[in-house]
Amino acid sequence: METGDDDRIKHLIGRACNGDNQAWNEIIEMWTPRLLAYCSAKCWGTAAAEDAVQEAWIKAFMHIESFREKSGDDLRHWLMRVAGNESNNEGRRAKKYTNKSDEAIEHEKAKRSEGQDVLQRLMESERASAFEDCLKEIEAVFRQVIVLRLNGASYREMGESLGIPSGTVGTRILRGTKDMKLCIEGKLS
Amino acid sequence: MKLTIFEVPENNADWPRWLEQQLVGLEFAGLVVQLETLYKSQPRQQQTLDEICGRQLPELLQRGLGSLSTQQISALFQNPAAILELQEQVLSSGGSYWDQVPLSAADREAVNQSTTRVSQAISKESNRFPNVQLANSKNAPETTRLSGKAVATLAALAATVLVVLGLWSQTGGKPSGWGFDQPGLLAQDVSARKYLSNLSDAARQWADKRPLNAQELEKRLTEFRHGCDTLIAAAHKPLDDVDRKWLVGKCSDWAKEIDSYLAELRRNADSFSDVNLKADKTINRLKDALKKRALELS
Incomplete structure (x- = not known):
């Protein structure tokens, strides 16, 4: 990553090591957006992600001296790992009930890539279940419209494929979206 | 819950910029879950990030997704684990381009709040442990x-x-x-x-x-x-x-x-x-x- 000039970041880290709060603030402002996005993706919740990010920064504060002579990349990668780990813990705490043993979960996890593992955990959430249930409940043609759209089809192509006027495609999307919103709100309330 | 997959731009040329915003935004988990739910019952080609982006990956990390075709982005949509991996690479190794991608107003607000909260926490820790740095310093007595x-x-x-x-x-x-x-x-x-x-x-x-x-x-x-x-x-x-x-x-x-x-x-x-x-x-x-x-x- 080239988030700022590395010499500048090293200098900031040096100042942070000496207890300079302004330097801390600059580093925090530089990297918190990415850390928060990363953690939000892992635990699907801004509050939990914020906790994970804060925890990572506090650990960085406690270990900052180890990074005095290191590049900015070293600290940033370390922060990402710590924050990711905290988020994984948050995500596991929040996941839906499962009757699998910890051993079985770990065994399955070992067979998956990091992306697959995060995806699996996200899919076990209450919100994912609500979305899936609602998607099943709405009209099939709406699901087809969305799939065609995400496959890159234009409104005209979608209309041709579904045998409806292209003007109706937009209407279907609006109506389907409204139905989905109502359904999900109902399930999660 | 934001229904992100229904907000995909009508014009395919806008897809790369839209996906960039999702990758650095805070609603990304929702997008991934919605895609996986939608596609798990559909015929789809299982592909990894390497298979979809291949040699373009270093360029994507430095200059954004502008060079991806509609077909490639569609393949990413169909393989949410690959998008998750792309996000991780963007956030951990992406160049300064990615810091300039605009966030939605809500995400910007959340980032600002989080930044303030972290700064306050560090300031508090700093008061609680004023000697943390000195305790590890080579120059400390x-x-x-x-x-x-x-x-x-x-x-x-x-x-x-x-x-x-x-x-x-x-x-x-x-x-x-x-x-x-x-x-x-x-x-x-x-x-x-x-x-x-x-x-x-x-x-x-x-x-x-x-x-x-x-x-x-x-x-x-x-x-x-x-x-x-x-x-x-x-x-x-x-x-x-x-x-x-x-x-x-x-x-x-x-x-x-x-x-x-x-x-x-x-x-x-x-x-x-x-x-x-x-x-x-x-x-x-x-x-x-x-x-x-x-x-x-x-």
């Missing part, structure tokens, strides 16, 4: 280092070393089930590219569990090191002679580096943070080397 708290810490570390030494003898010779010892990792019926790519993914598991003290780090490193031995001894049938020699040679180099870290940790448990950082660096380097070699293979 001995009397500062050996405060009551430091003595207690050293005693705890000494106890840790004893436990670690016992643990070392217990775990040194056993496969761990993760990293290069992951069951099924060395499948012989895959392409050379896939084989090396799988090894790179396996190395990534190092980051799944972060050691919090010297004892945990030693256990984790020992397990990873065992995996290097597994690789050195393996036949690597999917690889040709040149790649096989390259891999075994690299494994030997990495194993030596890890041995030196283990030795350092055993000599001085206080070096935990430093050794942890070095290990991260080595394992990141080896993961990247495997990925790069995989991408170079046709």
Whole structure:
């Protein structure tokens, strides 16, 4: 990553090591957006992600001296790992009930890539279940419209494929979206 | 819950910019879940990030997704695990381009709040532990280092070393089930590219569990090191002679580096943070080397 000039970041880290709060603030402002996005993706919740990010920064504060002579990349990668780990813990705490043993979960996890593992955990959430249930409940043609759209089809192509006027495609999307919103709100309330 | 998949722009030319915003935004998990739910009951081509983006990846990390075609973005939509991996790479290794991608107003507000909260927390910690920096500083006087708290810490570390030494003898010779010892990792019926790519993914598991003290780090490193031995001894049938020699040679180099870290940790448990950082660096380097070699293979 080239988030700022590395010499500048090293200098900031040096100042942070000496207890300079302004330097801390600059580093925090530089990297918190990415850390928060990363953690939000892992635990699907801004509050939990914020906790994970804060925890990572506090650990960085406690270990900052180890990074005095290191590049900015070293600290940033370390922060990402710590924050990711905290988020994984948050995500596991929040996941839906499962009757699998910890051993079985770990065994399955070992067979998956990091992306697959995060995806699996996200899919076990209450919100994912609500979305899936609602998607099943709405009209099939709406699901087809969305799939065609995400496959890159234009409104005209979608209309041709579904045998409806292209003007109706937009209407279907609006109506389907409204139905989905109502359904999900109902399930999660 | 935001229904992100229904907000995909009508004009396909706007897709790259839209997806960039999702990757750095805070609603990304919702998008991924919605895509997976939608596509899991549909016929789709299972593809990895490498298969979808291939050699374009370094460019994407530096200059954004502008060069991706509609078909490639659609393939990403159909493979949410690949998008998750893309996001991780963008956030951890993406260039300054990605810091300029505009956030939605709500995300910007959340980021600002989080930044303020972290700054306040650090400021509080700074007041609580005004000597944290000095306590570790090379220039700090001995009397500062050996405060009551430091003595207690050293005693705890000494106890840790004893436990670690016992643990070392217990775990040194056993496969761990993760990293290069992951069951099924060395499948012989895959392409050379896939084989090396799988090894790179396996190395990534190092980051799944972060050691919090010297004892945990030693256990984790020992397990990873065992995996290097597994690789050195393996036949690597999917690889040709040149790649096989390259891999075994690299494994030997990495194993030596890890041995030196283990030795350092055993000599001085206080070096935990430093050794942890070095290990991260080595394992990141080896993961990247495997990925790069995989991408170079046709």
